Amino acid sequence: xxxxxxxxxxxxxxxxxxxxxxxxxxxxxxxxxxxxxxxxxxxxxxxxxxxxxxxxxxxxxxxxxxxxxxxxxxxxxxxxxxxxxxxxxxxxxxxxxxxxxxxxxxxxxxxxxxxxxxxxxxxxxxxxxxxxxxxxxxxxxxxxxxxxxxxxxxxxxxxxxxxxxxxxxxxxxxxxxxxxxxxxxxxxxxxxxxxxxxxxxxxxxxxxxxxxxxxxxxxxxxxxxxxxxxxxxxxxxxxxxxxxxxxxxxxxxxxxxxxxxxxxxxxxxxxxxxxxxxxxxxxxxxxxxxxxxxxxxxxxxxxxx
Amino acid sequence: xxxxxxxxxxxxxxxxxxxxxxxxxxxxxxxxxxxxxxxxxxxxxxxxxxxxxxxxxxxxxxxxxxxxxxxxxxxxxxxxxxxxxxxxxxxxxxxxxxxxxxxxxxxxxxxxxxxxxxxxxxxxxxxxxxxxxxxxxxxxxxxxxxxxxxxxxxxxxxxxxxxxxxxxxxxxxxxxxxxxxxxxxxxxxxxxxxxxxxxxxxxxxxxxxxxxxxxxxxxxxxxxxxxxxxxxxxxxxxxxxxxxxxxxxxxxxxxxxxxxxxxxxxxxxxxxxxxxxxxxxxxxxxxxxxxxxxxxxxxxxxxxxxxxxxxxxxxxxxxx
Numbered sequence: 146x147x148x149x150x151x152x153x154x155x156x157x158x159x160x161x162x163x164x165x166x167x168x169x170x171x172x173x174x175x176x177x178x179x180x181x182x183x184x185x186x187x188x189x190x191x192x193x194x195x196x197x198x199x200x201x202x203x204x205x206x207x208x209x210x211x212x213x214x215x216x217x218x219x220x221x222x223x224x225x226x227x228x229x230x231x232x233x234x235x236x237x238x239x240x241x242x243x244x245x246x247x248x249x250x251x252x253x254x255x256x257x258x259x260x261x262x263x264x265x266x267x268x269x270x271x272x273x274x275x276x277x278x279x280x281x282x283x284x285x286x287x288x289x290x291x292x293x294x295x296x297x298x299x300x301x302x303x304x305x306x307x308x309x310x311x312x313x314x315x316x317x318x319x320x321x322x323x324x325x326x327x328x329x330x331x332x333x334x335x336x337x338x339x340x341x342x343x344x345x346x347x348x349x350x351x352x353x354x355x356x357x358x359x360x361x362x363x364x365x366x367x368x369x370x371x372x373x374x375x376x377x378x379x380x381x382x383x384x385x386x387x388x389x390x391x392x393x394x395x396x397x398x399x400x401x402x403x404x405x406x407x408x409x410x411x412x413x414x415x416x417x418x419x420x421x422x423x424x425x426x427x428x429x430x431x432x433x434x435x436x437x438x439x440x441x442x443x444x445x446x447x448x449x450x
Numbered sequence: 451x452x453x454x455x456x457x458x459x460x461x462x463x464x465x466x467x468x469x470x471x472x473x474x475x476x477x478x479x480x481x482x483x484x485x486x487x488x489x490x491x492x493x494x495x496x497x498x499x500x501x502x503x504x505x506x507x508x509x510x511x512x513x514x515x516x517x518x519x520x521x522x523x524x525x526x527x528x529x530x531x532x533x534x535x536x537x538x539x540x541x542x543x544x545x546x547x548x549x550x551x552x553x554x555x556x557x558x559x560x561x562x563x564x565x566x567x568x569x570x571x572x573x574x575x576x577x578x579x580x581x582x583x584x585x586x587x588x589x590x591x592x593x594x595x596x597x598x599x600x601x602x603x604x605x606x607x608x609x610x611x612x613x614x615x616x617x618x619x620x621x622x623x624x625x626x627x628x629x630x631x632x633x634x635x636x637x638x639x640x641x642x643x644x645x646x647x648x649x650x651x652x653x654x655x656x657x658x659x660x661x662x663x664x665x666x667x668x669x670x671x672x673x674x675x676x677x678x679x680x681x682x683x684x685x686x687x688x689x690x691x692x693x694x695x696x697x698x699x700x701x702x703x704x705x706x707x708x709x710x711x712x713x714x715x716x717x718x719x720x721x722x723x724x725x726x727x728x729x730x731x732x733x734x735x736x737x738x739x740x741x742x743x744x745x746x747x748x749x750x751x752x753x754x755x756x757x758x759x760x761x762x763x764x765x766x767x768x769x770x
Contacts, residue, residue, distance in 0.1 A: 171618050
């Protein structure tokens with residue numbers, strides 16, 4: 146177990162290093178951020194002094210070395226636009242993104258899991274057919290279009306929810322449904338097929354033959370075994386939610402990390418982009434690590450190597 | 451394949467399980483409640499015909515847009531701006547699905563938008579599929595550090611929300627059609643790489659690689675003539691499922707204002723984005739809603755047909 150964790154952590158670190166390196170390269174390919182910092186009438190010397198100050202006159206490998214060193218201490222420099230510590234700027238936006246992602250995840254799991262189970266227990270019932278249909282639609286509808294339709298129907302026409310903002314809890318409903326729809330559809334379909342498969346196994350027949358209560362058979366014998374692949378997908382989906390919130394935050398004008406990063410790309414605010422991407426990558430990798438460990442807890446037959 | 455082995459495979463599709471992976475595809479046991487469909491042309495389900503016809507219509511729109519569209523996609527008529535669809539009061543058959551804020555015909559732009567979507571989707575699919583397959587074959591065949599290097603790159607890409615990277619690259623380098631196609635294409639190569647690699651690993655167990663090598667075949671020949679043909683079928687199934695995702699990705703980027711330049715190019719994603727500001731009023735909801743329906747129907751149709759092909763050809767690939 147310890148060996149597994151160490152290896153897994155090492156791999157996670159390599160992955161995070163790779164991500165921020167790619168971001169570093171991509172951002173340095175672009176134009177000069179200094180032009181945005183100084184008034185147009187600034188003299189060439191002033192511009193050059195500022196470039197020196199920001200380290201933008203150093204050769205690229207040195208800039209890269211400095212960047213990696215600073216990243217390890219979470220020092221990404223000051224935001225060019227907000228004139229304060231970039232990491233701080235991003236951290237301030239974490240709560241909004243986490244709220245949206247967590248709410249979406251709750252929607253996905255609390256609806257997707259029970260419906261998947263019920264569909265599998267009563268295959269070809271009305272509930273099953275409806276849920277399969279809804280899941281198919283959920284997987285095919287683009288997030289941003291779903292968001293727009295929900296705003297049109299529930300915010301503009303019916304006025305049940307606000308069109309944007311997180312001022313009240315009701316502001317969270319539409320973004321959560323929008324962002325969670327795809328994950329919910331995936332969880333429903335996977336739960337259904339995993340349950341169907343498990344319910345056809347010999348040990349389920351044995352359990353039934355023993356005269357066990359059907360509820361016990363479903364919950365204790367079938368569900369526990371069906372959950373293993375479902376948990377994997379949940380982990381992957383939670384990671385995807387962190388990334389998918391970029392689009393949702395844009396559609397609903399929410400003050401989260403994703404929208405901040407998009408805006409910062411437009412402003413060429415490199416430090417904020419780097420800090421934001423770094424945090425999202427850490428979140429992603431961290432979730433996957435947790436899932437791997439959970440996996441072993443759920444299914445002791447899997448050896449961690 | 452036992453439940454344990456399958457669970458392991460679900461966790462890490464690359465890991466060659468003890469013994470060989472099912473190859474050629476074994477009919478899976480289980481799912482007794484849902485008999486497996488066999489491929490019989492006479493017994494194609496209705497939904498496949500329906501979606502097939504819809505997709506055919508969209509492909510025809512893309513191919514013959516100038517013949518089908520009632521107007522030029524850029525033809526503006528400010529007198530008709532925000533004209534509603536024909537069945538609403540004030541609408542006319544000149545603009546069957548209404549007109550946008552510049553008086554451009556929504557239907558015509560949707561028809562031309564099919565071109566943008568399919569063109570980018572298909573070329574990107576070829577790029578991602580080729581790169582991914584090549585990487586997977588090389589990683590699986592040579593193993594060792596080559597394998598480690600390629601799989602680390604795969605992990606890095608999987609560890610990161612690709613939309614963000616795509617946005618960053620396009621925003622930084624400036625939007626252009628070739629760049630957009632490459633970025634969308636690169637979004638999916640990792641999946642092909644994993645599938646191809648897993649397939650190679652199990653093929654190597656079967657011994658025919660050894661046999662071909664012993665008669666003097668070079669590595670390139672073994673990979674291209676012997677391994678690749680045996681890998682193609684799951685990859686083709688994967689590609690049909692990927693197409694829907696790529697079309698949605700292109701629309702998402704266009705929606706965010708990072709689509710094909712100039713920004714007036716008819717594209718479903720950018721039309722949806724342009725219509726957003728009108729959602730609040732009674733005038734103009736059609737600007738977003740109809741291209742949205744076109745996009746949704748296309749994505750749903752492609753993925754349903756992809757599902758059907760997968761079930762019909764290769765049940766071992768069945769997943770959620």
